[in-house]
Amino acid sequence: MSLLSVKKLRLKYGEQTIIKDASFALEPGDFACVVGANGSGKSTLIKGILGLIKPASGAIEFGEGLDQTKIGYLPQDTRPDANFPATVEEIVLSGCLGHMKMRPFYCHHEKKHAMESLAMLGIENLAKHSFANLSGGQRQKVLLARSLSATKKLLILDEPSNNLDYKSRKDFYKTLAKLNKDQHLAIIMITHDLDADDLIGNKVIALENGTATIAKTEDYLEKYK
């Protein structure tokens, strides 16, 4: 069974149908970039996969050991108040909430897992730092570490390079590629840019007129570039 199977998915906002038909499957270790024009429904599609929007029809099936609460999500709009009082550790630990069920406190294993997520990105030294005092690139890594605390199988990132400068963006992509390769982590990433440099995955999910189609990155580039 695939890690993620999306079958004839239809998603609506009120009466308006945003996604008419999305059908694709992802295997462990796949890295899919979601592309499409503004308003084509990229964010809607991933919110559907995450269960934040209820499907009008169709099905989303997960492979063994994965469900909607065990996906590592990096939202597009996470621009916390610069004065928000939180340490990196507090934020990264919150990624473990999906494993807690009704338990009120984090267990030793979850605390260890959060520290491992920081170590995976080489930022364990920032654990006690205030989130507000970090640079844009560091903040994005912290939020990625939070997503890693939530999952061992699938990351979903909504335009993660939006607020990053060129160098930070390259650095961030390098980190994602390493996670994908070393941890065999499947990744779905919405990207706004259609440069070949930004299509860093092995697959592309293209959204056009409410329909999602999946292709290998080289085939997609061959067809559209």
Next chain:
Amino acid sequence: MIEMFQYAFMQRALIVGLCVAICAALVGVSLVLRKNSMIGDGLSHTAFSAFALATVLGLAPLYVALPVVVIASFFVLRLSQSKKVHGDAAIAVLSASSLAIGTFAISVSKGVNIDLNSYLFGSILSASWTDVIMSIVLAIIVVGLYLFAYHRIFAITFDEEFAKSVGVKTGIYDAIFAAICSCTIVLGMRLLGSLLISSLIIFPTLTAMRLAKNFKGVVFASVLISIIAFLIGLASSYMLATPTGATVVLVNLTVFILATILKKLK
């Protein structure tokens, strides 16, 4: 100073004030950090109109105000998160309308003796034993809930969408939060009145944010500051014969200014 607590009304004021100070500080952390500070103001004005209408109609004010404010807070919280509506404008409309309804009801009523001042500025020294019991129950519920849901409250406050994605039932937490927020405001009106209660919600968190760098620190500091400011305010008002509510707010303001100066000096 201890002698002031030989009076039963001062003992009741102390217990009610401490309970409300703790609850207001805890509720305030979430409201301020989610940029919903003005909700406290809107709801306290709603409570004022509910109190006034209930008194005019000859009903028990507390039993009318509580459900009215719970319903109002639920809608206001939903409204403030809606991207389609200007939440701040909605709260401003609610505040002004509620004050107008309350004042209008009082002015047209005949033969009803209403102390408008106590609704607007509080009268903690007239707290009853029922108020004491309700305050203690509320404080136990709020503190218990905060301990049980602390990590989820942090996640929702920091990034609601992520919290939803990892399975936190944000709708349920919002509903519970709306309820405890309302109870705190309705009971807090005894202490500070509808015009000043929102300051007890906002000041301790703002001050705590100047002293602590993490969420846990802000929560603890906020509660501590709220308690200390209340105790100083109560004692000062007794010794200076000033209104308790206004004195507590002024102490909170002083502590906030001192914390701001301290932060600048660091």
